[in-house]
Amino acid sequence: MPERPVVIGVDSSTQSTKAAVVDAETGALLAVGRAPHTVTGTGGARESDPEAWWAALGQAVAAALKEAAVPPAAVTAIAVAGQQHGLVTLDAAGRPLRPALLWNDTRSAPQATALTTALGGPRAWLARTGSVPVAAVTAAKWRWLRDHEPATAARTAAVRLPHDFLTERLCGEAVTDPGDASGTGWYATGANTAEPRQPATPEPARPAPHTENPAPGPAAPPTAYDRGILDLLGLDPAQLPAVAPTGGTRVGTLTRAAAEALGLPPGVAVAAGTGDNMAAAVGLGLGAGGLLDHPVVSLGTSGTVFAATRTRPASPGISGFAATDGTYLPLGCTLNCTLAIDRIAGLLDLDRESAVPGEGLVLLPYLDGERTPDLPHATGLLTGLTHATTAPALLGAAYEGAVFTVLRALDELLATCGLDPAEPAVRDRPLRLIGGGARGRAWTETVRRLSGRPLVVPAATELVALGAAALAAAAATGTDPVALAGRWGTGEGVTLDPVERDEETWTRIEKVLSQAAPTLLA
Ligand SMILES: Nc1ncnc2c1ncn2[C@@H]1O[C@H](COP(=O)(O)OP(=O)(O)O)[C@@H](O)[C@H]1O
Ligand SMILES: O=C(CO)[C@@H](O)[C@H](O)COP(=O)(O)O
Numbered sequence: 001m002p003e004r005p006v007v008i009g010v011d012s013s014t015q016s017t018k019a020a021v022v023d024a025e026t027g028a029l030l031a032v033g034r035a036p037h038t039v040t041g042t043g044g045a046r047e048s049d050p051e052a053w054w055a056a057l058g059q060a061v062a063a064a065l066k067e068a069a070v071p072p073a074a075v076t077a078i079a080v081a082g083q084q085h086g087l088v089t090l091d092a093a094g095r096p097l098r099p100a101l102l103w104n105d106t107r108s109a110p111q112a113t114a115l116t117t118a119l120g121g122p123r124a125w126l127a128r129t130g131s132v133p134v135a136a137v138t139a140a141k142w143r144w145l146r147d148h149e150p151a152t153a154a155r156t157a158a159v160r161l162p163h164d165f166l167t168e169r170l171c172g173e174a175v176t177d178p179g180d181a182s183g184t185g186w187y188a189t190g191a192n193t194a195e196p197r198q199p200a201t202p203e204p205a206r207p208a209p210h211t212e213n214p215a216p217g218p219a220a221p222p223t224a225y226d227r228g229i230l231d232l233l234g235l236d237p238a239q240l241p242a243v244a245p246t247g248g249t250r251v252g253t254l255t256r257a258a259a260e261a262l263g264l265p266p267g268v269a270v271a272a273g274t275g276d277n278m279a280a281a282v283g284l285g286l287g288a289g290g291l292l293d294h295p296v297v298s299l300g301t302s303g304t305v306f307a308a309t310r311t312r313p314a315s316p317g318i319s320g321f322a323a324t325d326g327t328y329l330p331l332g333c334t335l336n337c338t339l340a341i342d343r344i345a346g347l348l349d350l351d352r353e354s355a356v357p358g359e360g361l362v363l364l365p366y367l368d369g370e371r372t373p374d375l376p377h378a379t380g381l382l383t384g385l386t387h388a389t390t391a392p393a394l395l396g397a398a399y400e401g402a403v404f405t406v407l408r409a410l411d412e413l414l415a416t417c418g419l420d421p422a423e424p425a426v427r428d429r430p431l432r433l434i435g436g437g438a439r440g441r442a443w444t445e446t447v448r449r450l451s452g453r454p455l456v457v458p459a460a461t462e463l464v465a466l467g468a469a470a471l472a473a474a475a476a477t478g479t480d481p482v483a484l485a486g487r488w489g490t491g492e493g494v495t496l497d498p499v500e501r502d503e504e505t506w507t508r509i510e511k512v513l514s515q516a517a518p519t520l521l522a
């Protein structure tokens with residue numbers, strides 16, 4: 001009897017790689033393999049070796065296949081979702097020239113400011129790309145490299161995002177997708193005017209050529225690198241990957257070398273893949289237009305809020321990203337979420353679940369600077385200490401500071417989309433809570449208390465890897481990945497009832513942040 005087909009979805013995030021082996025028909029998660037990453041750097045620097053991501057992918061896939069006990073011949077497709085924005089620079093042989101500059105590396109903040117000015121200010125960037133550059137975007141990192149390491153920039157034959165780098169290692173094709181491309185700063189999501197989702201291409205498709213105005217016709221996906229911005233950056237489009245129509249597009253099969261490295265047959269289909277937040281949206285079954293019903297809060301190394309929309313909102317504080325199919329995924333991202341809390345719990349020598357409400361304290365845990373609000377040079381701030389302060393309350397105040405920052409970004413996201421966050425019809429809709437932090441009681445309770453909203457916590461722990469698995473299945477069969485994830489039911493979970501919103505704590509933190517922001521800017 002033939003084996004049931006399985007697909008592999010890979011989540012290559014900041015702290016680790018996770019590979020999910022998934023039954024392609026039912027979406028059942030058969031096993032997850034994990035391998036850690038190393039992030040180096042002090043001050044604002046955050047770097048990782050792309051070769052180590054490739055090695056981690058191999059380890060995670062091997063571990064998952066072993067645990068799932070499925071034969072390699074049952075695997076039909078693989079897709080990678082990766083941490084967004086990272087700058088990977090390659091030589092002509094595809095070897096990294098230096099460690100990747102990660103999304104949370106804030107050294108590129110001055111370059112982001114300079115780029116904003118060079119194009120005519122925030123409004124010009126919003127109109128052309130949907131986002132105003134911050135230190136996170138790849139364009140600012142490339143400019144930083146040219147300013148600080150011109151010899152490396154000059155030797156760069158190819159520029160990739162983390163997921164593009166890994167996809168190319170899998171199938172030998174230089175290709176990205178609209179979602180991850182929209183975080184580069186040189187991709188014009190505006191050119192994709194909320195078209196209906198294109199179904200994944202069932203047949204092997206060559207990646208699209210680099211062109212601003214693709215020829216009409218079904219074989220010509222809407223790519224939209226902004227040539228003017230590339231000129232401003234001194235980047236040649238030939239250094240960049242082609243943009244596939246969606247992350248679920250089949251872009252090739254495993255190369256012989258990749259098949260050997262992963263212990264898989266060479267015929268395994270490779271999907272274009274996407275950024276990790278875009279893949280989480282797929283895993284949740286979120287298609288365009290789900291904004292009011294389905295705002296998402298993700299608690300990982302970054303705290304993110306996003307929603308799938310039909311039109312691209314324009315606000316300097318919110319990134320007007322694309323979903324992997326070229327519709328919109330406006331997103332707010334904070335730099336200090338689970339890792340900051342883990343660090344503070346470690347400093348206090350406390351278990352992370354031993355937090356109690358902050359009671360008069362305010363702790364802004366901006367250990368890495370901050371992105372939303374845009375305070376790249378900020379450090380952490382504590383106010384309200386008294387003789388009565390306890391360590392669990394200090395930890396609780398850190399949770400409150402991190403959650404306040406994420407939820408404030410959510411309010412901004414909703415307002416940017418024309419919704420009033422205080423309207424009962426908006427406020428009473430459940431938040432979908434995902435990411436590693438959604439597993440923790442202290443996180444979920446703090447989000448409930450500061451939002452006053454019901455929460456839906458999906459039962460599936462690895463939404464990014466599951467979203468990538470849906471992209472892989474789409475590449476193998478030509479189905480729509482969002483509809484498929486909906487059928488798989490990967491976004492389903494428990495609903496936690498709302499509790500009364502803690503207005504007092506919210507107002508206290510808001511006041512301290514607004515008073516301290518001018519100092520934190522320095
Ligand atoms: N049971 C748990 N309770 C609270 N936090 C958790 C739990 N499990 C994992 N985490 C947090 O999740 C984080 C990793 O989340 P994840 O979404 O995998 O991050 P990333 O995708 O950025 O690598 C860790 O920093 C850890 O603090
Ligand atoms: O920069 C962003 C979003 O714009 C981050 O969300 C990165 O994509 C990193 O994700 P995690 O490692 O925290 O999942």
